[in-house]
Amino acid sequence: MARVAYTTPEGRARRDQLVRAAMQAFAQRGYHGVTMDTIAAEVGVTRQGLLHHFPSKVDLLVAVLERRDEDDSELLSTLRAREDTPLAEILRAVLRHNAQRPGLAALFTILSAESVDPEHPAHDWFADRYRRGRILVAEWIAAEQARGRITSAATPQRLATSVLALLDGLQLQQQLEDEPLDIDGVLAELLALLR
Amino acid sequence: MARVAYTTPEGRARRDQLVRAAMQAFAQRGYHGVTMDTIAAEVGVTRQGLLHHFPSKVDLLVAVLERRDEDDSELLSTLRAREDTPLAEILRAVLRHNAQRPGLAALFTILSAESVDPEHPAHDWFADRYRRGRILVAEWIAAEQARGRITSAATPQRLATSVLALLDGLQLQQQLEDEPLDIDGVLAELLALLR
Numbered sequence: 001m002a003r004v005a006y007t008t009p010e011g012r013a014r015r016d017q018l019v020r021a022a023m024q025a026f027a028q029r030g031y032h033g034v035t036m037d038t039i040a041a042e043v044g045v046t047r048q049g050l051l052h053h054f055p056s057k058v059d060l061l062v063a064v065l066e067r068r069d070e071d072d073s074e075l076l077s078t079l080r081a082r083e084d085t086p087l088a089e090i091l092r093a094v095l096r097h098n099a100q101r102p103g104l105a106a107l108f109t110i111l112s113a114e115s116v117d118p119e120h121p122a123h124d125w126f127a128d129r130y131r132r133g134r135i136l137v138a139e140w141i142a143a144e145q146a147r148g149r150i151t152s153a154a155t156p157q158r159l160a161t162s163v164l165a166l167l168d169g170l171q172l173q174q175q176l177e178d179e180p181l182d183i184d185g186v187l188a189e190l191l192a193l194l195r
Numbered sequence: 196m197a198r199v200a201y202t203t204p205e206g207r208a209r210r211d212q213l214v215r216a217a218m219q220a221f222a223q224r225g226y227h228g229v230t231m232d233t234i235a236a237e238v239g240v241t242r243q244g245l246l247h248h249f250p251s252k253v254d255l256l257v258a259v260l261e262r263r264d265e266d267d268s269e270l271l272s273t274l275r276a277r278e279d280t281p282l283a284e285i286l287r288a289v290l291r292h293n294a295q296r297p298g299l300a301a302l303f304t305i306l307s308a309e310s311v312d313p314e315h316p317a318h319d320w321f322a323d324r325y326r327r328g329r330i331l332v333a334e335w336i337a338a339e340q341a342r343g344r345i346t347s348a349a350t351p352q353r354l355a356t357s358v359l360a361l362l363d364g365l366q367l368q369q370q371l372e373d374e375p376l377d378i379d380g381v382l383a384e385l386l387a388l389l390r
Contacts, residue, residue, distance in 0.1 A: 028312050030305075033227025106311050110225075113308035116301050116370040117223050127371045134368075154388060158381045165364025172363055173329075173356060175311040176322045186353045193349060193389055 015053050017043050019067060022060045027107035030114050031061060031122070058121045065125050068108070087144050088191040091167065092184055098171060109172055134160045150194055159194070166190070210248050212238050214262060217255045222302035225309050226256060226317070253316045260320050263303070266296075282339050283386040286362065287379055293366060304367055329355045345389055354389070361385070 021042040025034040036057055040050040054060045075097055079090050098105040115126040137160035144150040150159070170183045216237040220229040231252055235245040249255045270292055274285050293300040310321040332355035339345040345354070365378045 028314075029227040030225040030309060031228075032224040033309075109311055110305075110308040112367060112371070113305040114225060114228075116304055116367070119223075123371070130368050130371055151388060155384060158377075158384050161365065161368060161376060161381045162361060162385050165368060166357060166360050168364035168367055169360025169362070170356065172307060172311070173325050173360060176307070176318070176325055181356060182353075186356045189350060189353050190357050193346060 011053075014043075014045070015063075018045075018050060018053055019060070019063045023064050023067070023107055024103060026061070026064065026111060027103050030110045031057070031120070032114065036060075061121055064107070065122060068104070071104070084147075086149055087140055087163075088188055090140065091163070091187055091191075094167065095171070095183055095187070102175075105171060106175060109168075109175060112168070130164065133164050136160075137163050150191075154194060206248075209238075209240070210258075213240075213245060213248055214255070214258045218259050218262070218302055219298060221256070221259065222298050222305060225305045226252070226315070227309065231255075256316055259302070260317060263299070266299070279342075281344055282335055282358075283383055285335065286358065286382055286386075289362065290366070290378055290382070297370075300366060301370060304363075304370060307363075325359065328359050331355075332358050345386075349389060 018039065021039050022034070025039055025042065034057075036050055036054075037047060039060065040047050043050070054063065075094070079085065079093060085093075111122055112126050114120050115122045117123065134157065138156040141150055141154065141156040141159050141163070145152050145154070145156070166187065170181070170186060174181045174183055213234065216234050217229070220234055220237065229252075231245055231249075232242060234255065235242050238245075249258065270289070274280065274288060280288075306317055307321050309315050310317045312318065329352065333351035336345055336349065336351040336354050336358070340347050340349070340351070361382065365376070365381060369376045369378055
């Protein structure tokens with residue numbers, strides 16, 4: 001995909017503004033529900049001005065996903081810095097992290113759902129993200145088992161699939177509710193039962 | 196919402212055709228990603244012909260959700276007919292039911308994600324669906340506890356929230372994967388650990 005080299009702070013600021021507008025628009029209406037014209041109008045640039053930064057809607061989507069990749073790496077380094085942290089606490093940290101970014105969480109709920117379609121431009125990105133996620137969480141679970149904090153009757157790979165599913169499903173239910181669902185309590189109880 | 200009275204089999208057949216086209220279109224591109232013109236073209240009717248049956252896109256969405264309600268009631272009566280069925284088996288039946296309708300499952304993944312937006316016309320339907328779902332599953336869990344098949348250390352309401360989250364999250368991961376994820380095995384192991 002074409003990439004514009006930014007030599008001025010103004011260019012970078014405008015690009016950033018467009019990416020943020022795209023994130024907000026995608027979060028509300030999904031990738032397919034948004035047109036380039038809507039995003040251009042939102043930021044107050046001409047269609048031509050938008051196309052200068054992002055030649056296509058796919059380029060905007062890639063920029064959005066790259067931003068999430070950066071955000072993920074930061075979170076992962078924070079989590080990895082504390083090696084002995086119990087899994088329950090890591091998951092709480094992830095949920096807290098997402099709860100502080102409700103727009104981003106809604107964006108990922110809708111983009112991952114749309115991506116179920118193999119033709120969706122983010123399909124491979126999400127499929128790959130879950131594959132890596134399952135491997136990472138399985139490693140955490142195995143470490144917790146070694147420390148005697150999760151029952152050795154669990155298969156790390158299987159439990160990792162469940163844990164990622166739980167995080168997604170709990171966030172979806174919370175996003176649909178006005179009242180807080182006590183996600184922390186739900187997760188803590190389940191993990192306590194798996195000791 | 197306006198409702199057309201169908202006096203002819205042709206009218207009913209055409210309506211059914213339109214609902215099925217809407218389900219397929221929404222499943223791929225979401226509610227916001229689809230226009231009335233796309234659906235009319237798909238079925239080969241004029242825009243006016245579509246508007247005769249469904250005056251607005253919201254009316255089409257309502258018809259799609261009503262169809263799901265009917266499908267749900269059928270599934271629930273089947274499940275309720277066997278009162279002593281273990282929870283693991285009920286969940287397997289639900290997953291099997293959905294796996295036999297991959298289009299419908301993808302449709303509900305995307306519509307529920309879009310509905311996180313309080314302005315989405317299906318928001319209340321999904322919020323209500325999850326509230327009723329949590330109550331129903333909590334009752335099943337309490338019954339399983341009474342039979343000694345789920346640990347009494349679990350709170351039915353909390354575990355019900357987890358179980359619904361698991362079903363959604365597991366299906367999302369499966370929908371993103373080409374290879375089968377052994378969802379049955381994942382779920383069976385987790386429930387076995389909760390005995």
